[in-house]
Amino acid sequence: MTADEPPSESLTLWEKLSLIWLFPLFAIRLLTFLLLHRNPTLHPLQNLALAYLKLSRATFSAKYLHLQARRTPTGRAIASYLSSKHPNIAYTTVTVPLPESPGLKLRGLPEPVLHILTPLPIEGEGATGRDDGTTLLYLHGGGYVNPLRATGHMPFILSLSQSLSRSSRSSSSSGATCTTTRTIILEYALSPEYPYPSQLIQAAATLSYLLSPSSALGQLNPSNIILAGDSAGGQLVGALLAHLAHPSPYAPPVQGWKEGEDQFKAAVFISPWASMQREGDVIEADDKWDYLSRNQGGRFQELWAPRVDEVWANLCGFSSDAGEQEEVWGRVFGRKGGHKAMVGKTLVTVGTAEVLLDSCRRFGRECVRGKTVVVDRSSDLEREVKGKDVLMVECVGEAHVQPALDAALGYKDGVMMRAILAWLGGV
Secondary structure (H helix, E strand, O other): OOOOOOOOOOOOHHHHHHHHHHHHHHHHHHHHHHHHHOOOOOOHHHHHHHHHHHHHHHHOOHHHHHHHHHOOOHHHHHHHHHHHHOOOOOEEEEEOOOOOOOOOOOOOOOOOEEEEEOOOOOOOOOOOOEOOOOEEEEEOOOOOOOOOOHHHHHHHHHHHHHHHHHHHHHHHOOOOOOEOOEEEEEEOOOOOOOOOOHHHHHHHHHHHHHOOOOOOOOOOOHHHEEEEEEOHHHHHHHHHHHHHHOOOOOOOOOOOOOOOOOOEEEEEEEOOOOOOOOOOOOOOOOOOOOOOOHHHHHHHHHHHOOOOOOOOOOOOOOOOOHHHHHHHHHHHOOOOOOOOOOEEEEEEEEEOOOOOHHHHHHHHHHHHOOEEEEEOOOOOHHHHOOOOOEEEEEEOOOOOOHHHHHHHOOOOOOHHHHHHHHHHOOO
């Protein structure tokens, strides 16, 4: 069984027949949105991607969309994308053994799979340099319910890797050693089959494996690792850092991590799912121009079943006590007396049209405590973003994980996309 094997349920006869009229309805809604309700701050291609996702979720049943998303598991999606689009990229997989967890026992939890892309060639250049440089460990989003979407995720992830490789080559021209970027994508188990804290257990085991001399890659140095994730993947990056600062009773300790000495090169949180809803909460965020609706966020949480009073699930909402929150995040980001920051540089991005805007702001300002900059198409990103160590970037008018939508249609001028690439150029 793979980490995200498709569910066995199928559509009923009536559900299949209903598609006959739902598809024309979807087409009408799509055309109406693009003509009358498009987001004026977005490029036409961005509006097209937004409308497609938003109106798919407004038209088709959650069951149908879930089955469609699960048709291609993460591993198969990555392999298929690389073989058809980038056959020159070296690609291999490694299954990570799961150590005995100290607390909660999850029956049948599959071993996580690492999808390793190394090295990544840069268009127009040869693959020179060593492949022992930066490692990008990417954790994909999908509400912990859906697998990686190759159409958007893969070109976006590859653009991050290529940006890091270009940055390394630029540094080498001034005397630094030229290196290439290895990319590792974690294939984790999905909910509701494997609810919280399954993914944290798998991520902790993955990190232990990468820091071990016995790994297939050799022992990686944390100072060469960049942790990055979008949406639920951003939540998992935060949960992993919180686990290092304040160990979870469910996940195994991370072997090979030397507290007070080790430091990751960077952490990138892209529209992170940083806060969980509590019973009675009223979500007032405007979802007019976001494909992620208020109700859908609650549905993902219901399927994942997190414990909202635990920091590994509810990054910035697990406690109303600011001191209790600072006990964790102060250690992670080096604000607690005598504690070295666990990450050298940190970036949080969010679109101002996102349903998750308020929670991302809270995470960036209260937990990470990065300087906040608001950017749009006219912003000088080299000046405002590049070279900043700890930064919260708000992208005017953009939606949830906008770079993945942009990448799916080959649009390269999105604000969030350019902000992330500019920031990585200074890492």
